[in-house]
Amino acid sequence: MANASPIDILKQNNLKHTKQRIRVLEDISANATAVSQPALEKKLGKEIDRVTLYRILNTYVEKGILHRIVDQNGTANYAICSSACSAEQHHDEHVHFNCTNCNKVFCLATKVPEINITEGFKAEAISLIAYGICKECSKTLTL
Amino acid sequence: MANASPIDILKQNNLKHTKQRIRVLEDISANATAVSQPALEKKLGKEIDRVTLYRILNTYVEKGILHRIVDQNGTANYAICSSACSAEQHHDEHVHFNCTNCNKVFCLATKVPEINITEGFKAEAISLIAYGICKECSKTLTL
DNA sequence: TTAAGTGCAAAATCTTTGCAAATGT
């Protein structure tokens, strides 16, 4: 249920499987944390044109293949969606953690709790990002 | 406790009260919702240089005078901090609502609930943004 | 074969930096 191969994912979404698209999916799956756009550019910059990367990422988000998590700096981070996601109803209802030291974005197991939204407002999605120091950096930063 | 005048706020923070700084505070206070940077630029563009606006907003966020709420698009929105905020410990622990129709950002009365963060991660701040249709747009969008 | 996807060039934005002139205390 969890780890479909890049090619499977592309097939399921009627997308041509080009080597650029496959590389992007491989790279993001390989990572335990969400990957920032700058990190992707740095990593794939020689294989994939910057513009193509923008287009691939947008396509993936539209199709519900990737989550886009925008952090406090306005930087986009991408993570593979769980199987529950689809292009129509895009549920990204787990908590994200953005380390203010290493800047990595983690998808936590914690689910976003029910929120009492003010009468009259209709919430369709909720983004909950915790900012602080991640597990790794906590160890290192023994100042 | 709530509505200090722009000049009072500047005095309290040892900032010179220039007409540009006062205009920014007036404009943001006048609004019930948070104000986006593009909206501020559009409104104040003839009175205040774009670069000056960046600097004023950054100063205000550093001093804890304004909250910066970054929405899904990476756009910064600004709202006056409650009295509980300070430059050192900056608590912005209420829920924000970003209307996907009019793009306005509302500060809701709802507080951010306690979250169980995964062992090892140290959360220092939490941003919770609900996306959907705001009160006003709900009325209008009777499609 | 042909529709979709990529790369390159270039435009449009957005954000930061440096410095001289203006302003508040």
Place this chain on the structure above:
DNA sequence: ACATTTGCAAAGATTTTGCACTTAA
């Protein structure tokens, strides 16, 4: 008078657009 703040010019970064070439089906 003096330290800050502003505005302008310019550099740097990010994101979008258009179009010819390439590639997967």
